[in-house]
């Protein structure tokens with residue numbers, strides 16, 4: 113398809129462009145050493161043009177629709193576009209620059225239009241529909257039947273049944289929404305970069321470790337600032353709150369983080385998010401649903417907004433009971449130190465950390481020397497996977513990376529066969545989106561003959577030159593979490609690319625990741641990776657025991673901040689189609705007070721104006737998924753505990769029945785089949 117002619121109105125991609133042909137590197141890994149910023153836009157344009165030609169050929173085929181000439185052909189289409197967008201998504205999210213941001217802005221509405229040109233193509237839909245109506249007599253294997261059903265549902269969900277006038281309106285809404293989401297992410301990133309807490313008086317940073325103060329000096333220097341600078345985290349709560357003794361400094365850092373995208377300057381996202389919410393409500397109405405959430409949830413495990421909302425309300429009582437008690441304990445601690453102020457959000461971590469130390473004799477600074485990043489990764493995260501699945505990891509220095517700190521590992525199966533590549537990009541950079549995530553550079557598919565290439569990104573503070581990267585317990589848990597998503601991608605063994613790996617419902621996708629966190633503090637795993645970075649000594653058993661005992665400490669706070677964000681997400685996405693533009697503060701207050709969760713000392717994990725999961729990512733009306741998946745996770749932990757824990761047999765059953773299966777079965781059924789019986793021993 114590289115020889116499309118201009119007469120078709122399509123573009124030919126210069127053969128010197130690294131995206132012009134599939135990568136010749138192992139696993140078709142992207143040739144990042146040859147890819148330049150200038151290669152992306154022409155490749156995206158040519159990729160869209162190529163897929164349009166392919167889709168038109170399928171839609172206008174004069175032969176009657178068959179599974180092969182329609183569905184298989186669609187699965188095989190768009191390979192160039194896939195190649196370039198996976199690489200582009202990776203670098204523009206994890207290592208961006210103004211050129212890449214401009215490309216992102218330029219292509220966002222065009223990609224939305226491209227998707228609509230496929231999803232709203234009537235001739236194509238008629239063929240899929242014809243196949244769907246004869247599905248009982250097509251003799252399809254279960255995975256192929258699932259593919260057909262997924263396509264058919266996808267077409268209906270995207271608006272294929274609409275009349276032409278409504279399709280035109282829908283396309284306009286989609287393009288505008290896509291442009292706005294991209295602009296939102298650009299502003300959130302810029303705001304995080306610009307919101308630096310700075311000081312020229314080092315005593316303001318009292319409480320921070322020497323390494324943290326050295327890193328703060330380096331950050332200030334890198335920005336040509338005098339003194340010291342602290343970066344902000346993408347969440348409302350900030351890592352430094354647990355240690356900063358100066359209450360005014362904590363408050364200033366909090367205000368900076370809280371108002372980063374809501375202070376009237378060029379990075380204010382208020383107008384963008386209010387319009388996105390309105391567009392989504394209008395789109396839902398066009399598609400025949402009362403709200404965006406109703407539209408979004410129909411193919412998720414929860415199915416309806418009522419189910420999701422009542423699930424969340426069911427958690428409020430539990431969260432409130434816990435957090436109110438925790439707040440009383442912290443207030444008592446404040447009083448015991450002769451202070452009279454009321455507990456505020458910027459005080460929470462500071463006093464919670466003291467209480468944790470007193471109650472469990474556990475000090476975050478005493479833990480960190482045992483959590484050196486490479487040890488956590490290779491002797492913890494990888495080790496657990498080796499024990500469960502019999503796989504092995506080998507670092508590959510010959511695979512090009514997009515940033516010098518990215519590491520690449522090859523996974524090999526128990527029988528020696530090659531499985532996949534895994535990229536690991538650990539450090540915080542101000543040209544990287546906040547938080548942590550997993551995605552793929554090459555999707556797995558037997559049809560296309562591709563093995564998975566998966567990456568994890570996180571935002572662990574980069575240590576000062578020559579220092580080891582020491583993780584907090586939260587960082588460690590996050591590494592296990594993201595690797596749980598990675599395993600879902602790395603083990604994928606399906607026929608069709610669109611059903612592979614993590615292409616599952618949002619409220620299922622967090623199950624493998626949250627469950628994988630379980631191994632972080634599992635005794636045999638913790639003992640294997642928690643070694644002192646300087647002395648190599650194992651973490652003392654008593655300290656490891658304290659970590660496990662303290663695991664549920666502060667649980668009310670964590671539950672409340674996530675639950676608050678979930679409720680706010682649902683409030684935005686259950687707006688009526690004719691609702692006026694909302695004021696974010698009013699909407700948030702309403703969502704929380706309605707649920708009985710408006711507490712002065714606990715703010716939502718994300719304020720709406722920097723809530724990238726829902727306004728820039730795929731979690732709109734889906735943030736509840738984290739808590740939903742917890743119920744799946746709790747049962748999974750109980751299953752592992754009842755069946756001997758970290759064993760090959762248990763890992764094998766989880767791998768073959770869930771992690772390898774992508775979206776090839778009904779997910780609730782897949783889960784129940786897996787958990788219904790113990791594992792059979794692996795020979």
Ligand SMILES: [Zn+2]
Pocket residue numbers: 593597622625
């Ligand atoms: Zn996750």
